[in-house]
Amino acid sequence: QKESTNGKSKPGQYAGEQWEQEQFNRAKQISSVNTDKINLPGQEKNEFVFDESQYVTFDSGDQLTGDKDPETTTSSKVSAAERTSIDDVRKSLPVFKFREQFLEAVKENPVLIVVGETGSGKTTQLPQYLHEAGYSEGGKKMIGCTQPRRVAATSVATRVAQEMDSKLGQEVGYTIRFEDKSSDKTIIKYLTDGMLLREFLNDPELSHYGALMIDEAHERTLSTEVLLSLLKDIVRARPDLKLIIASATINATKFSEFFDKAPILNIPGRRFPVNIHYTKNPEANYIQAAITTIFQIHLTQPLPGDILVFLTGQEEIETMEGSLNEAVAKLGSSIQPLHICSIYANLPQELQSKIFEPTPPNSRKVVLATNIAETSITIDGIAYVIDPGYVKQNVYNPLTGMESLVVVPCSRASADQRAGRAGRIGPGKCFRLYTKWSFYNELELNPVPEILRVNLISVILLLLSLGINDLINFDFMDPPSNDTIIKALELLYALGALNSKGQLTKLGRKMNEFPLDPMFSKCILTSSKYGCSEEILTIIAMLGESGTLFYRPKDKREQADKKRETFNHELGDHFSLLKVWQDWEATDYSNLWCEDNFIQYKTLKRAKNVREQLARLSKRVGVESEIDKTSKEVPPLMIQKSIVSGFFPNIVRLSRMGDSYRKLKQNYACFIHPSSSLYPVKPPPRMILYHELVLTSKEFMRNVMVVDEKLVKEFGSHYYSIKDLESATNKVKK
Ligand code: CDP
Ligand code: MG
Numbered sequence: 001q002k003e004s005t006n007g008k009s010k011p012g013q014y015a016g017e018q019w020e021q022e023q024f025n026r027a028k029q030i031s032s033v034n035t036d037k038i039n040l041p042g043q044e045k046n047e048f049v050f051d052e053s054q055y056v057t058f059d060s061g062d063q064l065t066g067d068k069d070p071e072t073t074t075s076s077k078v079s080a081a082e083r084t085s086i087d088d089v090r091k092s093l094p095v096f097k098f099r100e101q102f103l104e105a106v107k108e109n110p111v112l113i114v115v116g117e118t119g120s121g122k123t124t125q126l127p128q129y130l131h132e133a134g135y136s137e138g139g140k141k142m143i144g145c146t147q148p149r150r151v152a153a154t155s156v157a158t159r160v161a162q163e164m165d166s167k168l169g170q171e172v173g174y175t176i177r178f179e180d181k182s183s184d185k186t187i188i189k190y191l192t193d194g195m196l197l198r199e200f201l202n203d204p205e206l207s208h209y210g211a212l213m214i215d216e217a218h219e220r221t222l223s224t225e226v227l228l229s230l231l232k233d234i235v236r237a238r239p240d241l242k243l244i245i246a247s248a249t250i251n252a253t254k255f256s257e258f259f260d261k262a263p264i265l266n267i268p269g270r271r272f273p274v275n276i277h278y279t280k281n282p283e284a285n286y287i288q289a290a291i292t293t294i295f296q297i298h299l300t301q302p303l304p305g306d307i308l309v310f311l312t313g314q315e316e317i318e319t320m321e322g323s324l325n326e327a328v329a330k331l332g333s334s335i336q337p338l339h340i341c342s343i344y345a346n347l348p349q350e351l352q353s354k355i356f357e358p359t360p361p362n363s364r365k366v367v368l369a370t371n372i373a374e375t376s377i378t379i380d381g382i383a384y385v386i387d388p389g390y391v392k393q394n395v396y397n398p399l400t401g402m403e404s405l406v407v408v409p410c411s412r413a414s415a416d417q418r419a420g421r422a423g424r425i426g427p428g429k430c431f432r433l434y435t436k437w438s439f440y441n442e443l444e445l446n447p448v449p450e451i452l453r454v455n456l457i458s459v460i461l462l463l464l465s466l467g468i469n470d471l472i473n474f475d476f477m478d479p480p481s482n483d484t485i486i487k488a489l490e491l492l493y494a495l496g497a498l499n500s501k502g503q504l505t506k507l508g509r510k511m512n513e514f515p516l517d518p519m520f521s522k523c524i525l526t527s528s529k530y531g532c533s534e535e536i537l538t539i540i541a542m543l544g545e546s547g548t549l550f551y552r553p554k555d556k557r558e559q560a561d562k563k564r565e566t567f568n569h570e571l572g573d574h575f576s577l578l579k580v581w582q583d584w585e586a587t588d589y590s591n592l593w594c595e596d597n598f599i600q601y602k603t604l605k606r607a608k609n610v611r612e613q614l615a616r617l618s619k620r621v622g623v624e625s626e627i628d629k630t631s632k633e634v635p636p637l638m639i640q641k642s643i644v645s646g647f648f649p650n651i652v653r654l655s656r657m658g659d660s661y662r663k664l665k666q667n668y669a670c671f672i673h674p675s676s677s678l679y680p681v682k683p684p685p686r687m688i689l690y691h692e693l694v695l696t697s698k699e700f701m702r703n704v705m706v707v708d709e710k711l712v713k714e715f716g717s718h719y720y721s722i723k724d725l726e727s728a729t730n731k732v733k734k
Pocket of ligand 2: 119122123124215375376377
């Protein structure tokens with residue numbers, strides 16, 4: 001294992017040994033860069049050296065060779081600041097030279113695969129070319145372009161709106177979950193693949209579109225893959241619709257095969273060679289190693305040349321951002337300025353532009369990113385990449401029926417994409433925080449498509465609503481196992497979305513109205529019956545944001561923890577979150593109140609937005625709104641019932657030893673996450689329900705609620721009786 005602490009690593013390099021046990025907490029435990037250890041040999045010289053024992057030592061490895069194109073080489077050397085006009089930028093992109101060839105190929109073929117290096121201009125330019133060539137029929141039809149990630153959709157739409165000199169939301173817009181910035185005037189629309197999938201529900205032929213580009217197809221997200229299957233059919237029925245499938249350099253032939261040998265247009269990349277460096281020894285703590293490496297680069301490598309660091313998620317990024325800013329502040333003017341910025345899936349749109357701002361002269365930008373920066377977003381000016389080699393994924397195990405978020409080693413293909421990001425402006429360097437041996441022996445060659453590793457219930461519910469009943473024979477690019485499909489059908493049946501004949505019920509149709517996991521939709525629909533829909537909507541909106549709700553400033557940790565404890569509810573996190581919301585609501589959504597309680601105001605605002613949209617949707621499907629009864633308190637049991645009605649599969653019982661929890665069906669140990677308000681509660685509740693599982697050193701349950709056995713019997717009888725399940729799935733299979 002590459003994170004093993006096998007004694008080879010230097011002592012003192014790691015901030016805390018607990019890391020091994022509680023990896024989830026790793027980022028928080030790390031103190032900032034230890035600036036005391038940076039020796040300033042003489043203040044007046046303004047020059048300093050790292051303490052040698054802090055160094056991360058690298059082995060040099062292979063070189064990713066680039067195909068240098070002399071023409072683009074020169075133009076790409078020009079920094080964004082020097083470029084005079086947006087038109088020049090557009091013309092300088094590698095796709096520009098292929099404009100006519102692209103449009104010709106689109107004209108001749110219903111489906112075209114476009115392959116090109118990241119940053120060549122596919123996402124921003126191709127939809128514009130299609131519009132310019134008339135596929136939008138003078139504004140009657142839209143050009144749609146899907147993105148697997150919300151941030152990519154919003155940031156690209158912002159950029160293209162600029163390029164077309166129009167206001168975002170007018171000619172150029174975007175649609176992501178809980179946020180629609182498009183209008184009747186919208187001609188080019190960027191949207192997440194999941195949202196396009198939902199558009200099938202209202203418009204099964206996608207008749208509003210003249211052309212569709214399925215972008216980042218190589219990512220093989222679940223929604224993209226289902227889209228491809230559905231579109232394969234539509235293109236046959238609608239010769240006027242043009243379909244473009246855009247992908248980074250991997251997987252192209254597979255798409256071509258799937259679409260009856262559709263032609264592939266190759267846009268040669270522009271990439272300089274990138275030197276790869278591996279660590280000599282495994283790094284026990286990649287966050288600390290990354291921080292050290294950032295300073296090593298900053299102090300030894302010439303300017304300009306920005307740094308891109310690949311991390312696994314928002315929490316990790318935010319913690320590292322804090323540590324870096326602190327270190328930079330401490331070092332003051334003894335180093336050249338470092339500008340820290342970040343990008344991850346839920347980064348609010350107003351903060352995204354920071355990463356694209358040109359770096360001021362004599363300073364360096366450090367971008368902390370998730371794998372979103374691997375291919376879907378291109379940041380100009382990057383010369384150094386730091387790659388810890390991890391990615392966070394949802395992994396579903398059809399045997400246990402459990403899905404958890406897991407930080408896993410990324411694939412070799414991903415690692416090479418990451419490295420490639422260093423070679424856009426000139427020869428670059430990539431620092432891999434793992435050994436060369438590990439790269440060749442421990443990383444998978446390619447990432448596993450999502451459809452083969454996640455829970456399919458949302459997608460299956462959607463397909464059933466589209467009238468696709470024969471799921472086993474559905475034309476998937478990589479069919480999921482029958483086991484996974486059957487497990488999903490069983491769960492939908494237990495939720496009441498399907499009847500015993502495997503047909504969609506009225507309830508199932510209503511569930512589909514929500515852009516949520518059906519388990520959530522079920523809670524909302526049930527809550528209507530128990531008069532607590534307001535509370536349930538709040539809890540659901542808050543659960544989505546719970547990861548970034550509380551913060552702990554370094555100097556006021558105790559105070560922050562004390563405040564946090566005041567929200568703890570004996571029934572668990574669902575109720576604690578509800579309490580936070582209700583208290584905030586009572587202050588009329590005050591910002592000051594948030595500050596006093598060490599709660600992120602922005603997070604609550606996001607939850608508020610989500611909540612409003614869910615309330616609107618609930619109204620549409622006839623969920624009773626209880627808005628008028630503000631003062632009356634709802635009995636907690638009603639709230640518990642509503643939640644159990646959707647989340648009964650996630651119930652665990654205290655083990656006989658009392659040291660862990662076990663699923664009711666499987667003997668599989670889970671533990672309450674230390675961030676929970678029920679951690680540690682003595683005596684531990686006998687039975688709890690979890691919202692999600694996070695697998696790190698152990699299987700942790702994040703956000704848990706106390707439940708009573710009676711409720712499990714009341715709501716889980718379909719699920720926990722094996723006989724019922726068998727008959728349901730047999731009928732569905734036909
Ligand atoms: O899709 P592909 O990776 O081929 O390239 P793209 O996303 O269309 O990016 C083309 C150029 O637009 C790059 O040089 C980006 O830096 C720039 N761009 C930008 O400045 N701001 C954005 N929000 C998106 C792209
Ligand atoms: Mg792109």
